[in-house]
Amino acid sequence: MAEISSDVIRGYNDIIILFLLLNSPSYGYEISKQIRTMSEDKYIIKETTLYSAFTRMEKNGFIESFVDEDLAGGKKRTYYRITPVGRDYYRAKCEEWTLTKEVIEKFIAG
């Protein structure tokens, strides 16, 4: 079976992550599992890709982080929440996707 290459997905990791934050905050490990489940194991995001996307998107103001320090065993977990700016960015990217898809499909045979 064909596999999804990083060059192909590049630029979409941001909107995949933002989609999963639309309804409620979440954290890295959970998002990673959701991507895997929702894509039916077709796309498994690399941990480094995911966490560097968090850092970048927080810097860009698309998401905000907060830490849950009260987990069992004294563990911490960093949650991310989408901002209004992030929602705008997500919407714009969805429109861009529609346009891009139309363009690319002109060059796809069959």
Next chain:
Amino acid sequence: MAEISSDVIRGYNDIIILFLLLNSPSYGYEISKQIRTMSEDKYIIKETTLYSAFTRMEKNGFIESFVDEDLAGGKKRTYYRITPVGRDYYRAKCEEWTLTKEVIEKFIAG
């Protein structure tokens, strides 16, 4: 209007170019114009992107070049021809596109 970003198209320039070589050899300037026309001005490939794609794909064995030295005014023009390996690569990338599109659309709202 939304514009196509480089990150989004990244990884597809190769198949866009290969598509335009499927039926006959062509050269940089012509391919650049064809992309623009076929996409109805929605995607205008950068010259540096196009010519570096030629170099890379020739190195990978997807295309072969030959020079037409008999143009008016003593000018030269470098043509590119798709190889059987390039055709296989193109086909594989089209399949990958179908899969990728399905995955991404699970994360697109509306």
Next chain:
DNA sequence: TATAGTTACCACGACAGACGTAGTACGACA
């Protein structure tokens, strides 16, 4: 008791495709 697996991250550096800037050179046209 040992050890492998799951959860939940982070740091560092490398890589490759896309792009910005700039330059070459010829012909046509105003």
Next chain:
DNA sequence: TGTCGTACTACGTCTGTCGTGGTAACTATA
């Protein structure tokens, strides 16, 4: 004379992805 179109090329920068490796606590299995 100067701009536009044709047809490239060189050089360096940027950025998202990924490989490698590390930390640390709990949980199931042998």
